[in-house]
Every structure is written in structure tokens, then in C-alpha cells.
Amino acid sequence: MSASTYRAALVRLRDAYDLLYPYAGVCQICGHCPDKRHRLADAITDPCAAGVPADELSAEYLDPRIGPMTGSDIVLRVTVAHLAAEVERLKSRITREQAAGIERDVWADLVDNESGEAS
Numbered sequence: 592m593s594a595s596t597y598r599a600a601l602v603r604l605r606d607a608y609d610l611l612y613p614y615a616g617v618c619q620i621c622g623h624c625p626d627k628r629h630r631l632a633d634a635i636t637d638p639c640a641a642g643v644p645a646d647e648l649s650a651e652y653l654d655p656r657i658g659p660m661t662g663s664d665i666v667l668r669v670t671v672a673h674l675a676a677e678v679e680r681l682k683s684r685i686t687r688e689q690a691a692g693i694e695r696d697v698w699a700d701l702v703d704n705e706s707g708e709a710s
Contacts, residue, residue: 593683594693600672600679601697607672608632610665611653614701624691625698632673639670 608614608628618627635648649662660668680690695702 594685594689597676597679597683597685597690598693598697600676601694604632604672604676605697607665607669610660610668617702625695625702632669635666636670636673639666640674645670 605626608626611628611631614626614628616627618624618629620627620630631652635652639645639648645663645666648666653662653665685693
């Protein structure tokens, strides 16, 4: 296991976040995550992993006009991607500080575009 497997898991997580809603900026609450959508993913992942049905979470957290995927499918994809990224981080023995640097790299193009910098 290495940083590259964690990076790949983060790319899958970023793709799952895109199912929630478009990128909307850096998280201003936690101060370390380059994507504020992680707050919605956290709200979905913990209860889903604890057994709350995906359709209940979808009804509570997602816009019913999402598109071709059902809300339940999106909840499950986000949950799996979120948990897989954390498992890869732990298996690779990557500290939270190291993880923050890798996350910034994976999200760099979005963060740069948000600030108006060339990527």
C-alpha cells in the first residue's frame, strides 16, 4: 500500500461527490478539506454505515430531481467511496497531515479554478 492507492481512492471519492452536486469550494468550517461537499458525505456515510436505509438518507439529504441515478444509489456510492478512501489511508499508514497534502493535490485543479489561478 502506498500514497498512490490512497490517491486513487480520493479520485473515486471526488467522482462520487460530483453525484451530490457540483464542486462548490473549499470547506471553510473544518479548514483542511479542499471540498466542502465532505460535510454532506459525512452526514450520509455514518448513518448509512450504521444501517440506516439509503432511501431514508436520500429523502433527507438529496434533491429528488437528481437525474438518471436514484438518490439511494448516490447515497451508497458516496458511502462506499468515502469509507474506501479512509480504509486506504489507514492501510497505507498515511497520517491525517499527509492525507491533507494528498487531498490538496487531488483537488488542486478545482481549487485553482475557484481562485481564478491557471491550473
